[in-house]
Amino acid sequence: MCELLAMSANTPTDLCFSFTGLTRRGGDTGPHRDGWGVAFYEGKGVRAFHESGASASSRIAEVVQTHPIKSEVAICHIRQANVGSICLANTHPFIRELWGQYWTFAHNGQLEGFRAEPGFYEPVGDTDSEQVFCDLLNRMRAQGQRSDSLEGLSERLVKLSEGYARRGVFNLLLSNGDWLFTFCTTKMASITRRAPFGPARLKDADVIVDFEAETTANDIVSVIVTEPLTTDERWELYQPGEWRLWRKGEVMASGVVGVPDYPRPPTD
Amino acid sequence: MCELLAMSANTPTDLCFSFTGLTRRGGDTGPHRDGWGVAFYEGKGVRAFHESGASASSRIAEVVQTHPIKSEVAICHIRQANVGSICLANTHPFIRELWGQYWTFAHNGQLEGFRAEPGFYEPVGDTDSEQVFCDLLNRMRAQGQRSDSLEGLSERLVKLSEGYARRGVFNLLLSNGDWLFTFCTTKMASITRRAPFGPARLKDADVIVDFEAETTANDIVSVIVTEPLTTDERWELYQPGEWRLWRKGEVMASGVVGVPDYPRPPTD
Numbered sequence: 001m002c003e004l005l006a007m008s009a010n011t012p013t014d015l016c017f018s019f020t021g022l023t024r025r026g027g028d029t030g031p032h033r034d035g036w037g038v039a040f041y042e043g044k045g046v047r048a049f050h051e052s053g054a055s056a057s058s059r060i061a062e063v064v065q066t067h068p069i070k071s072e073v074a075i076c077h078i079r080q081a082n083v084g085s086i087c088l089a090n091t092h093p094f095i096r097e098l099w100g101q102y103w104t105f106a107h108n109g110q111l112e113g114f115r116a117e118p119g120f121y122e123p124v125g126d127t128d129s130e131q132v133f134c135d136l137l138n139r140m141r142a143q144g145q146r147s148d149s150l151e152g153l154s155e156r157l158v159k160l161s162e163g164y165a166r167r168g169v170f171n172l173l174l175s176n177g178d179w180l181f182t183f184c185t186t187k188m189a190s191i192t193r194r195a196p197f198g199p200a201r202l203k204d205a206d207v208i209v210d211f212e213a214e215t216t217a218n219d220i221v222s223v224i225v226t227e228p229l230t231t232d233e234r235w236e237l238y239q240p241g242e243w244r245l246w247r248k249g250e251v252m253a254s255g256v257v258g259v260p261d262y263p264r265p266p267t268d
Numbered sequence: 269m270c271e272l273l274a275m276s277a278n279t280p281t282d283l284c285f286s287f288t289g290l291t292r293r294g295g296d297t298g299p300h301r302d303g304w305g306v307a308f309y310e311g312k313g314v315r316a317f318h319e320s321g322a323s324a325s326s327r328i329a330e331v332v333q334t335h336p337i338k339s340e341v342a343i344c345h346i347r348q349a350n351v352g353s354i355c356l357a358n359t360h361p362f363i364r365e366l367w368g369q370y371w372t373f374a375h376n377g378q379l380e381g382f383r384a385e386p387g388f389y390e391p392v393g394d395t396d397s398e399q400v401f402c403d404l405l406n407r408m409r410a411q412g413q414r415s416d417s418l419e420g421l422s423e424r425l426v427k428l429s430e431g432y433a434r435r436g437v438f439n440l441l442l443s444n445g446d447w448l449f450t451f452c453t454t455k456m457a458s459i460t461r462r463a464p465f466g467p468a469r470l471k472d473a474d475v476i477v478d479f480e481a482e483t484t485a486n487d488i489v490s491v492i493v494t495e496p497l498t499t500d501e502r503w504e505l506y507q508p509g510e511w512r513l514w515r516k517g518e519v520m521a522s523g524v525v526g527v528p529d530y531p532r533p534p535t536d
Contacts (some may be wrong), residue, residue, distance in 0.1 A: 009370025088313025100390035122368035
């Protein structure tokens with residue numbers, strides 16, 4: 001399996017604190033040592049870092065932990081391979097251009113034997129996740145329009161996600177740099193930090209941050225993960241079948257759809 | 269304008285030496301301070317580093333200079349903006365998926381007012397270069413086939429390049445991770461290093477490498493640039509209109525087509 005992390009903020013914000021916590025789970029406090037990747041949007045552009053090794057011992061991950069890259073949307077993934085070999089081509093997040101925007105996708109779960117309907121987008125690697133991403137993009141392109149409202153768009157994404165979730169565990173992060181769509185079948189949680197800010201302590205590293213000192217009073221920064229990253233904050237758990245569409249740190253729309261009752265992982 | 273660097277090798281090889289020379293020109297020994305990017309293929313996967321600032325003073329560029337990332341094909345670009353604002357979305361190399369392969373593109377020159385024929389691929393940023401890349405991919409998809417031979421493929425790429433070169437200066441690096449296609453209208457040079465290897469000294473930094481100590485007797489590593497990077501080696505200059513298709517460090521095919529007589533930059 002793997003773990004996911006995303007951020008949605010109303011001002012360019014770095015991900016150093018959360019990224020430090022998550023990447024420890026890539027071979028140190030967790031077993032997700034089969035690759036890691038992170039994508040940061042800057043305006044319409046996106047820059048990504050990918051490696052097929054363990055994040056906990058990566059020099060490049062260390063730079064990303066300590067070098068503040070400021071972004072309003074970021075998506076991160078650490079991998080423990082199940083489907084697909086351990087290689088760069090299989091390392092999330094995956095990125096493709098649709099309608100002149102870079103779409104970024106990271107997935108936790110497994111959709112055994114899933115194959116994308118033939119279409120324009122094709123997987124490069126051999127994971128079920130990339131198959132789903134290509135399928136989703138092919139369907140969005142065929143059924144959707146670039147001029148769709150945020151409401152129309154999320155309706156489509158929910159419908160597609162509901163379908164994928166019938167095929168297997170489908171915890172999803174998806175963004176075009178403007179909005180961030182999240183879907184939970186078994187595990188997802190979020191936290192929204194806004195004034196008054198307080199301190200927070202990572203679960204996986206001996207790191208405390210005082211957000212008060214790092215932010216302004218207007219900042220709204222939300223973090224979405226498959227497993228909470230801090231021990232002293234209150235994370236909002238998603239229900240199975242719950243989706244939330246984030247923009248500028250806030251939930252713009254949300255809902256719950258029916259999904260099969262997959263075993264949920266134990267939490268500590 | 270900008271500068272280009274590519275590598276084609278028959279064994280995974282790092283780009284540290286050449287990358288160190290080139291990136292000095294991004295704000296130190298050269299004026300190309302408006303962004304830099306590099307893409308490294310690993311198997312079918314590609315990982316890229318992009319920044320919209322100067323490479324000479326970048327902490328991430330420094331890591332790429334000193335942390336050996338091994339690749340058989342790499343493409344690098346440093347930017348001095350002419351068309352398009354200075355931002356991440358305008359930073360080469362650009363990457364898109366075609367036929368289940370990541371295609372990577374970097375361009376030196378200017379095709380004023382160029383607009384891609386409408387098609388599947390669309391630019392995200394506002395450079396003429398990305399317009400050309402999308403146009404090229406749309407035409408390859410419409411006219412070409414994934415099963416095309418290397419010969420058929422290069423014929424198509426030469427024809428397209430010839431057309432673009434009629435619209436403006438078009439020095440090109442393009443790869444799908446297997447082959448590397450290069451096209452020169454005004455400036456390009458290459459060097460192929462193979463046994464017996466010797467030392468080389470960078471023009472832009474006080475760095476000497478002894479390739480003998482870094483290689484095995486079977487290694488073949490070619491470097492292609494818009495401006496030679498070393499002072500004590502013999503670089504093979506391309507003629508205007510010359511193209512070379514590289515694979516595993518060797519020229520698989522080459523030729524010369526007619527291009528307009530654009531002013532060639534002075535060389536030292």
